[in-house]
Amino acid sequence: MQDISGECAPPQTKRVLFGTLHYGWIVVAVGVLVIFTGIGLARFAYTVLLPGMREGLGLRYDKMGFIGTGNFIGYLAAILLCPLLLKRLSFRTAVSVGLTLIAVCMLGISFGRSFTMVFLLFALTGMGSGFANLPMMTLITNWFQREKRGRAAGLIVMGNGTGIIFVGILIPFLNRMYGADGWRHSWLVLGLISLAVAACAACFLRNHPGELGLMPVGRPTHAATDQVPSREGCGNGRLLVRIGFLYLIFGATFMIYGTFIVTTMVSDYGFSEAKAGLYWSWVGFFGLFSGVGFGTLSDFVGRNRSMALVFSLQTAAYLLAGLKLGSGTLLVSILLYGSTIFAIPAIMTATVGDYFGPTRAARAFAIATIFFAFGQITGPATAGLIAGAQGTFTSAYLLASLLTAIAAIIAIMLPPPQ
Numbered sequence: 001m002q003d004i005s006g007e008c009a010p011p012q013t014k015r016v017l018f019g020t021l022h023y024g025w026i027v028v029a030v031g032v033l034v035i036f037t038g039i040g041l042a043r044f045a046y047t048v049l050l051p052g053m054r055e056g057l058g059l060r061y062d063k064m065g066f067i068g069t070g071n072f073i074g075y076l077a078a079i080l081l082c083p084l085l086l087k088r089l090s091f092r093t094a095v096s097v098g099l100t101l102i103a104v105c106m107l108g109i110s111f112g113r114s115f116t117m118v119f120l121l122f123a124l125t126g127m128g129s130g131f132a133n134l135p136m137m138t139l140i141t142n143w144f145q146r147e148k149r150g151r152a153a154g155l156i157v158m159g160n161g162t163g164i165i166f167v168g169i170l171i172p173f174l175n176r177m178y179g180a181d182g183w184r185h186s187w188l189v190l191g192l193i194s195l196a197v198a199a200c201a202a203c204f205l206r207n208h209p210g211e212l213g214l215m216p217v218g219r220p221t222h223a224a225t226d227q228v229p230s231r232e233g234c235g236n237g238r239l240l241v242r243i244g245f246l247y248l249i250f251g252a253t254f255m256i257y258g259t260f261i262v263t264t265m266v267s268d269y270g271f272s273e274a275k276a277g278l279y280w281s282w283v284g285f286f287g288l289f290s291g292v293g294f295g296t297l298s299d300f301v302g303r304n305r306s307m308a309l310v311f312s313l314q315t316a317a318y319l320l321a322g323l324k325l326g327s328g329t330l331l332v333s334i335l336l337y338g339s340t341i342f343a344i345p346a347i348m349t350a351t352v353g354d355y356f357g358p359t360r361a362a363r364a365f366a367i368a369t370i371f372f373a374f375g376q377i378t379g380p381a382t383a384g385l386i387a388g389a390q391g392t393f394t395s396a397y398l399l400a401s402l403l404t405a406i407a408a409i410i411a412i413m414l415p416p417p418q
Helices: 022-043 045-057 061-085 091-109 114-142 146-156 160-203 238-267 271-302 303-323 326-339 343-389 395-411
Strands: none
Touching: 022 091, 022 114, 022 146, 022 160, 045 061, 045 114, 045 160, 045 395, 061 091, 061 114, 061 303, 061 343, 091 114, 091 160, 114 146, 146 160, 146 271, 146 343, 160 271, 238 271, 238 303, 238 326, 238 343, 238 395, 271 303, 271 343, 303 326, 303 343, 303 395, 343 395
16 A cells, blocks of 8 residues: 555554554544644634734835735645655654644744745745645645544644634733734744744654554545545546635635624724624634544535535624624624534534545645635625725625635535445
């Protein structure tokens, strides 16, 4: 058997390592830390740090917006480079390098004095996120059989919600302690945490269960199902395009809502910034369970049905935000959004593994993630243009609800894996 990088794996003879604990769950635990750092800290911390950085650097909001965009550009560049990188480096090495790059750049930002310096460092932080995230999520295909992939991927993406909650607590505390320089100390602390997680990944991640003489977690499917020629391998790229289009819609719509909902609460509903921030923290809390809940559900009812359900719930969330029916319905919208925010990445990871198997999962997931990254970049920009013309984000939320409704239909029509 070969791993995704093409290296021969040792014969697999066992299913557990320590009593009843399979080492695959150790990989999942490390994966939670990787996503906690690579996405939770490296991306979501910026939202909380933005006000202090703007004051400390003396920059306008447009330049702070450019800095945030730089992170997405770096992430997209990393996704484009990842297939080439993984031909030369193992997954464990790639993840460790990505996290180390994040740590170094965070430490650099803490000493940043100019727009150019911070922009370049935060763009490189986004690149480190891509180098860490894609190999980590792809490892699930190696370590888990199809019946367990949704649950494993869902557990890993809990790192996102944990990161949102963590920065929401840590950064205000450091701001109170250090005043105007709180944002610099925050980046310094986040960089040191990222460095520690990089060391943890280097020590405990493994590229394939065969390295430890283990079988993947779960019951094997019929005659190595994951190794039969995939639809993509047979020359049919239409399926991958459909999956990518679903990921693009998710990236665009969830970023529209996530970027502007706090502003909407303050400007359209008259909430105080503290109250709006509290409601936003609910997203992180409910997001803890969104990936594992819907990921596990997809193991039982199928990827297409669970994905369609998630898109339907998101349609309701965006529709309630766009119709402006009152603060009560807005809170329901926030609840629905938080409950589904990290479900699609978990289901998508398992879906790619089901359709393309271990030997093609890395390339297929990279292509799908390119769609996702493009959606992340274009979604908020489009919503900003709409809001600039109309003075409100109402139409942007309604557009997002239309897109996710279309995505739900496309998802339910996905064919079963071979």
